[in-house]
Amino acid sequence: MYSSADLRKGLKIIIEGEPYLITWFEFSKPGKGQALYRTKMRNMITGIAIERTYRAGETFEPAQMDERKMQYLYREGSNYHFMDNKSYEQIVITEEALGDAKNYLKENMEVGILLFNDRAIGVDLPNFIDLKVIKTDPWLKGDTTGKDFKPAIVETGFEIRVPPYIEEGEWITIDTRTGDFSSRTKG
């Protein structure tokens, strides 16, 4: 069990049976008053954000997550299908539960599926991922308008801002934590 003093950003706890990720945390204590532990959290199943304030000495059940390697197969409407390559078991994760991860899923890609009470609630992606640019405006040599970035669409359909020298058909590395262009893929 965690107590109020353990609360911090990134901690996963159970509230009313559902797993929450703490996305913001602040310890507050007005002079001579009691300690208050203020949090903002995201429900890891529904994606809904909530704010809660706790007092000293409260206890929290840790949200235990299991992770299983699975292969992304295909999307059907807002359902994303994954398969365990050993047992051939298939599961479905909804678009809401995937959150930003949906921007980086490529068919046949292997990802870590987060399981809570045997229920798939999200995927764990590598911090950096390589994707191919399928559409972007060509670089006009001598363009001195000073624009540092231009839009580009990668093979998953995700639109990202890239530097002007990136051309269609090139591979780029994206930071999945921020959704930002990181570099031109080497090699």
Added chain:
Amino acid sequence: MVKNGSLFRRRKALIKRATLLHAIRQFFNTRGYLEVETPHRIPAPAPESYIDAIPSGDWFLQTSPELCMKRLLAAGYAKIFQICRCWRQEEKGNLHLPEFTLLEWYRSDSDYRDLMEECEALVQSIAAGTGSGEYLSFRGQDIHLSSPWERLSVEEAFKRFSPISMGEALKNTRFDELMIQDIEPCLGREKPTFLYDYPAERGSLARLKKDDPTLAERFELYVGGLELANAFSELIDPEEQRKRFHSEEAYRRAMKKRPYPMPAKFLMELEDMPPSAGIALGVDRLVMVFLDAKTIDEVVTFTPEEL
């Protein structure tokens, strides 16, 4: 490059901190205050419901030098100040460190209103002496330091900034929550604010107001929403003080906190203490304000995690 880059980059903050400490000492020396040092390790902290001392053997690390400072007042030292380390268990956050630095000063034949004026003079003198001039840029606001600063009663602050009154907030035990979420962020934005006259139960060492004993003569100083100092007209009635300590200690024990012995010598000598006022100001937070720092970690040499 040195291995500890983050410590290297704290140089500007540490130099500012040293400059402020020097300016504080200069201010009190020229006003005839005696700088004192009292022991950090004490047998009996003042029992307070929400402040927990860290045990040190059979004794405790001080949470504030308050009781020793008052024993000095009672023995005839009329104007004293101290800059010292204090420890409070489980206080860690953007504005809290379990080990931090307090400036406390006490003066006899004075009350909390005299300390408001002296607070203004202290911060103005530090600002002038360290080249900050007449205003501070903190948390995106320009805070003017010219006198007089804003004086706002707690009751009025609830009326102005909170959905419910101070009385209702106390009844619903939402006083602290509303103070933090709704009131504090609005205080000290254009000028520093003295928030004064707290509910009596929020000042176990403070004198009650003669014309309204439900209120204590206590104030807090806010700059840019940050609480910087806490002050009282001191309670000097030993019997009343003993009663309040017993009730705070009963709460502590009910909450299964480590029991404190009664501070017997302090209670015995309290009857010698003249009417006085005292104040504790967070030195780390003062440095934060002058540096426009976001967290207290930026203004100390080492945080506990860095040791």
